[in-house]
Amino acid sequence: PGSAFTRRDGELLVGGVGLRDLAERFGTPLHALDEEEVRRRCQAFRRAFPGADVAYAGKAFLCRAMAGWVAEEGLALDVCSAGELAVARAAGFPAGRILLHGNAKTPEDLHDALEYGVGRIVVDSFHEICRLATLRPASRLLVRVTPGVDGHTHAAMNTGVDGQKFGFPLSTGAAAEAVRRVLAQPGLTLGGLHCHLGSQITGAAAYEEAVRRMVALLAAVREEHGVTLDELDLGGGFGVAYRPGEPELDPETAGEAIGKTLRAACAEHRTPVPRLTIEPGRAIVARAGVTVYRVLGVKRGLVAVDGGMSDNPRPGLYGARYTARLVGRRTTCAEREVTVVGRHCEAGDVLARDVPLPADVRPGDLLAVPVTGAYHHAMASNYNLVRRPPVVGVGFGRARLLVRRETPEDLLLRDVG
Numbered sequence: 051p052g053s054a055f056t057r058r059d060g061e062l063l064v065g066g067v068g069l070r071d072l073a074e075r076f077g078t079p080l081h082a083l084d085e086e087e088v089r090r091r092c093q094a095f096r097r098a099f100p101g102a103d104v105a106y107a108g109k110a111f112l113c114r115a116m117a118g119w120v121a122e123e124g125l126a127l128d129v130c131s132a133g134e135l136a137v138a139r140a141a142g143f144p145a146g147r148i149l150l151h152g153n154a155k156t157p158e159d160l161h162d163a164l165e166y167g168v169g170r171i172v173v174d175s176f177h178e179i180c181r182l183a184t185l186r187p188a189s190r191l192l193v194r195v196t197p198g199v200d201g202h203t204h205a206a207m208n209t210g211v212d213g214q215k216f217g218f219p220l221s222t223g224a225a226a227e228a229v230r231r232v233l234a235q236p237g238l239t240l241g242g243l244h245c246h247l248g249s250q251i252t253g254a255a256a257y258e259e260a261v262r263r264m265v266a267l268l269a270a271v272r273e274e275h276g277v278t279l280d281e282l283d284l285g286g287g288f289g290v291a292y293r294p295g296e297p298e299l300d301p302e303t304a305g306e307a308i309g310k311t312l313r314a315a316c317a318e319h320r321t322p323v324p325r326l327t328i329e330p331g332r333a334i335v336a337r338a339g340v341t342v343y344r345v346l347g348v349k350r351g352l353v354a355v356d357g358g359m360s361d362n363p364r365p366g367l368y369g370a371r372y373t374a375r376l377v378g379r380r381t382t383c384a385e386r387e388v389t390v391v392g393r394h395c396e397a398g399d400v401l402a403r404d405v406p407l408p409a410d411v412r413p414g415d416l417l418a419v420p421v422t423g424a425y426h427h428a429m430a431s432n433y434n435l436v437r438r439p440p441v442v443g444v445g446f447g448r449a450r451l452l453v454r455r456e457t458p459e460d461l462l463l464r465d466v467g
C-alpha cells in the first residue's frame with residue numbers, strides 16, 4: 051500500500067514530487083493526488099474487465115481534473131447527486147457516459163440529470179418509478195436489486211444484504227415487481243439490472259454469488275416478459291489494502307472470476323451474456339492519495355497534527371486503520387509506536403493508532419499518511435470551523451493545485467444572518 055511513494059535521498063516522493071516541497075509550496079495539511087496512479091488504475095480495470103463499461107464512482111473523490119482524467123481513460127462516471135453532476139458537467143464529461151444513483155434522489159438531482167441527458171438512471175424505489183414515468187426521461191433505467199449477498203465488510207457499507215436501505219430485494223419478489231412496473235410504463239426504457247454489494251470487499255466470492263443470482267433474474271425476466279436485458283451492472287466495492295499485509299481485491303482476479311461465472315451462469319440459463327458494468331471508486335483513487343500533516347505537539351506517545359477527523363473521518367466512522375511516515379528529515383533514531391491524533395475537540399479524533407515512528411518525532415516535522423485518495427477529501431467537513439485542505443495534483447514530476455485550501459472568507463460566505 052502507498053505504492054504511489056518512491057524514495058530519493060531519504061525524501062518521499064509522490065508522482066515524482068517531494069512531499070516536503072509540496073508542504074512548503076502549498077502548506078499543510080494537504081492532499082496530494084497522483085495523476086499517473088489514477089490513470090494506471092483506470093487502465094488496470096479496463097484490462098481486467100475486457101468489454102465491460104467501467105464507471106468511476108465519483109463519490110470516492112471528484113473534482114474537474116479527476117473527471118477529465120477518468121474521461122480520457124475511457125471510463126464512464128457514476129454520480130449520486132446534483133453536486134457531483136455539476137462538477138462532471140463543468141469538466142465537460144460526456145452526458146451519455148454518466149449514471150445517476152441514489153436511494154432518495156431529490157427533484158433537483160433528477161431535473162439536472164434529465165436536463166444534461168445522463169445515459170443511465172439507477173432506480174431504487176417504486177415511488178421513483180412513478181415519478182420517472184411522468185418525467186419520461188430519454189435515459190435508460192437500471193433497476194437496483196438487493197441480491198441478498200453478504201459482502202463481509204463493515205455494516206455501514208454492506209449493501210448487498212436485505213434490511214438495509216438500498217435496492218429492491220430479490221428475496222421478496224420486489225425486484226421482479228420493479229422490472230414489471232418499469233416495463234409497463236410506455237415512457238420508460240429498461241436497460242438492465244444493477245446491484246452493489248458494498249464497499250471494501252476483499253474476495254471475489256460475493257461477486258460470483260451475486261452474478262449467479264442476477265443472471266437468474268435476467269433469465270426470469272426474459273421468460274416472463276420476452277425482454278432480453280443487455281446490461282448487468284455489478285457496482286463497485288473492490289477492496290484496497292491500507293496497511294502492509296492487508297488483503298485487497300486485485301482487479302485481474304476479480305475480473306477473471308466474475309467473467310467466468312457470468313459466462314457459466316448465462317450458459318446454464320440459456321440466456322445471452324449481458325454487457326457488464328462495474329463502478330469502482332476506492333480502487334481507482336485510494337492509493338493515488340497521500341495526506342501530509344505537520345506535527346504540532348507530542349506528549350505521552352501521542353503525536354498531534356494540524357488536521358484530523360475533519361479531513362479523515364474514517365477511523366471514527368469505520369474503525370479504519372492507517373500508517374504514517376516521517377517526511378522530509380533524516381533520523382537515525384529508533385522507532386517506537388505512537389498514536390497520531392488530530393486537532394479537533396474530541397477524544398475520538400484519532401488518525402492512526404499504534405504506528406511506528408522515529409522516537410525523536412517533534413513539532414515542525416511532517417507526517418505522510420498514505421492511501422487517502424478515496425473518501426477523504428470527499429467526506430471532509432468544517433468541524434470546529436477548520437478549513438478543508440487543498441488537493442494538489444502531482445504527476446510527471448510536476449505539481450498543480452486542483453482544489454484550493456478553504457479560507458476564512460469561504461466559511462463566512464455562507465454565514466448570512
Ligand code: LLP
Pocket residue numbers: 107109110128151207246248249250285286287288329330331332333364368424425
Ligand atoms: N456504486 C455504488 C452504487 C455505490 O454506492 C458505491 C459506494 C460505489 C459504486 C463505489 O464503491 P467503491 O468501489 O468505492 O467501494 N464512505 C465509505 C465508503 C462508502 C461507499 C459508498 N458507496 C468509506 O469511507 O469507506
